[in-house]
Amino acid sequence: MSEPKPFPLNAWYAAAWSHEIKHELAARTICDRDIVLYRRADGQAVALEDACWHRLLPLSLGRLKGDEVVCGYHGLVFNAAGRCTYMPAQKTINPSAAVHAYPVIERHRLVWIWPGDPALADPTKMPDLHWNDGTDWVGEGGTFYKLKCDYRLVVDNLMDLTHETYVHVGSIGDEAITGSPFEVSHTDRTATVTRWMINIDPPPFWAAQLAKPGKADRWQIIYFQAPSVIVGDVGVAPTGTGAPQGDRSQGVNGAFLAAITPETERTCHYFWNFVRTFKTDDAQLTREINRAHVSNGQGVYDQDVTVLEAQQKAIDRNPRQPFYNLNIDAGALWARRMIDRLLAAEHGQSARPPGVAAE
Amino acid sequence: MAEALDWRNARLRATRDLSPDIRLFEIEPAGKFVAPTPGSHFNVLVHINGRPDVRNYSAVGPCTDGVYRIAVKRLAGSRGGSAYMWSLEPGAQLTISTPGNHFELSRGCSDYLLLAGGIGITPIFTMTLALIDTGADFRLLYAVRRRQDLALADELRERVGRRLELFVSQEGRRVDIAAEIARLRPDGEFYVCGPIGMLEDAKRAWQQSGRPVDQLRFETFGNSGRFASEPFKVKIPRLGLEIDVPLTQTMLEALESAGVDMIYDCRRGECGLCALPILQTDGIVDHRDVFFSDEEKAANSKLCTCVSRVIGGSISVDTADR
Numbered sequence: 001m002s003e004p005k006p007f008p009l010n011a012w013y014a015a016a017w018s019h020e021i022k023h024e025l026a027a028r029t030i031c032d033r034d035i036v037l038y039r040r041a042d043g044q045a046v047a048l049e050d051a052c053w054h055r056l057l058p059l060s061l062g063r064l065k066g067d068e069v070v071c072g073y074h075g076l077v078f079n080a081a082g083r084c085t086y087m088p089a090q091k092t093i094n095p096s097a098a099v100h101a102y103p104v105i106e107r108h109r110l111v112w113i114w115p116g117d118p119a120l121a122d123p124t125k126m127p128d129l130h131w132n133d134g135t136d137w138v139g140e141g142g143t144f145y146k147l148k149c150d151y152r153l154v155v156d157n158l159m160d161l162t163h164e165t166y167v168h169v170g171s172i173g174d175e176a177i178t179g180s181p182f183e184v185s186h187t188d189r190t191a192t193v194t195r196w197m198i199n200i201d202p203p204p205f206w207a208a209q210l211a212k213p214g215k216a217d218r219w220q221i222i223y224f225q226a227p228s229v230i231v232g233d234v235g236v237a238p239t240g241t242g243a244p245q246g247d248r249s250q251g252v253n254g255a256f257l258a259a260i261t262p263e264t265e266r267t268c269h270y271f272w273n274f275v276r277t278f279k280t281d282d283a284q285l286t287r288e289i290n291r292a293h294v295s296n297g298q299g300v301y302d303q304d305v306t307v308l309e310a311q312q313k314a315i316d317r318n319p320r321q322p323f324y325n326l327n328i329d330a331g332a333l334w335a336r337r338m339i340d341r342l343l344a345a346e347h348g349q350s351a352r353p354p355g356v357a358a359e
Numbered sequence: 360m361a362e363a364l365d366w367r368n369a370r371l372r373a374t375r376d377l378s379p380d381i382r383l384f385e386i387e388p389a390g391k392f393v394a395p396t397p398g399s400h401f402n403v404l405v406h407i408n409g410r411p412d413v414r415n416y417s418a419v420g421p422c423t424d425g426v427y428r429i430a431v432k433r434l435a436g437s438r439g440g441s442a443y444m445w446s447l448e449p450g451a452q453l454t455i456s457t458p459g460n461h462f463e464l465s466r467g468c469s470d471y472l473l474l475a476g477g478i479g480i481t482p483i484f485t486m487t488l489a490l491i492d493t494g495a496d497f498r499l500l501y502a503v504r505r506r507q508d509l510a511l512a513d514e515l516r517e518r519v520g521r522r523l524e525l526f527v528s529q530e531g532r533r534v535d536i537a538a539e540i541a542r543l544r545p546d547g548e549f550y551v552c553g554p555i556g557m558l559e560d561a562k563r564a565w566q567q568s569g570r571p572v573d574q575l576r577f578e579t580f581g582n583s584g585r586f587a588s589e590p591f592k593v594k595i596p597r598l599g600l601e602i603d604v605p606l607t608q609t610m611l612e613a614l615e616s617a618g619v620d621m622i623y624d625c626r627r628g629e630c631g632l633c634a635l636p637i638l639q640t641d642g643i644v645d646h647r648d649v650f651f652s653d654e655e656k657a658a659n660s661k662l663c664t665c666v667s668r669v670i671g672g673s674i675s676v677d678t679a680d681r
Binding site: 079083091093098103 | 396461462463465489571572573576577578625629630631649650651652654655
């Protein structure tokens, strides 16, 4: 048997933005499974195994006929439940003929699928990403499809924002981040890193949004939900207006959102958004914030992608070299501990030695 | 989803007779344990007259505790697989595959009708237990010839109460399949495992009900026909051959043993690849496949050699040899 993959299968993973799934076939690979997605006439999203039962041609190369998929090779037809409803040149249908139908939930403007055992596909295990609903919080994000790194490297990246100081100089990076203490807490399935930077000069992006002179208190409260959803509650408020005590009314508040979906062991799809509760009617600002994150290699997330892909290459070239961990990695290590627990529950306790951060 | 099966060494932990003719086998596989899903089967390596062969048996119960459970009916006209299984004592070494599933139970349906005939109760039993856990509505119909043939019925009664209905044909109770289908909600699904006759009745009734074809799910066992199996003779004029098909072999196996070049895939009457044209027969062709339609079976122009047999006479067939 091969080594267990580094991602739990019994979990909900974002597979697409809702607006991307139409009444047409769309292929995605999620957790090493090839999947074809489409939307039925009644609006329900469908996710089927993307390989015909007969000769394994990807069904995504076929076409939709009503709510059923017609294989582009010999015309076998599969319905939204994955069951064959037509076979060429015979009067009956082989009762075994079916492709796997993945459980699907559409929520928070994303289509989520459950790659594991459908019997365990519990809707209450959906990560909470309500910040992305487009109601109280406003923002338009995007996806880095086929990002060339292990999904856990993105988790590491977001669970420790000291990297902003070095990767995102001139926008959100600031020496104050590395100089401020942080706290880490966790539950069975979540980990939270809280950092307050008191009485600092806000970095350029935040200074512009706050548009008030003087010193500010800056917060970064990063909330991880296993296996790979992260919400970062971030913002600044003028020092002395009570933000650390809970009154953020004088400040500006945003949240970075990440649903990171393993594609293969070494690639992932990174669904991101940055949403805010200030100037929510300002469509121009929405576009600017989007471009500040991703813009022809110049956005802050483009900077992260450069680092993450280079890091994966280095890991591949130094396969036996372990990671060393610093104090700043506490949040990332708690996140990985949660992932390892999910993996252990799926594969038995011996599946992964505890405490190993990467391999 | 099709899955690759791995073979495992295994040990027979215990057996228990569920009825005079049905025995439960508890098998401990070595290596990484792969739990079956409802409707799964295992391949088991059996020895028949000293030769290895493979038989499929459905998983009985959830089997999530590291033990595979199967039930095997002892058949007088068996091809030898059941006789081999019944000869095993606890502690015996076995070779068993990881589970495969050709009969998957859907999730999230609001209503299910389950129909089991005889030993067909094995996957239906497992599905029933799974449905209890989901809270879905279901009804379970279990038909046997004689009361003593009931296996797992007490356990089922205890778990599902009145949702189980028993039909003992010797006592004059038969399932009215059409009426049962009519009681099922429009989006409901019908799962059937039983002998070919029951299956054909179910397929016919389902078709007449006008319900979506994919909401009837079924699995059969290739050794059940309208008639008891008997040996028969196959003539192949093109090759100048006369081949005896003994009780312990399928026609396909007998032809292969005689050196006839055959193609096949499923070997359980589903794919139709092993079908040969019938030239003539003075017996009755007992069509035991689910590949041909009723009309095609009535026309009697071809038969699936992997499961179908001839009763009360011999048969002449053609092959693809040129």
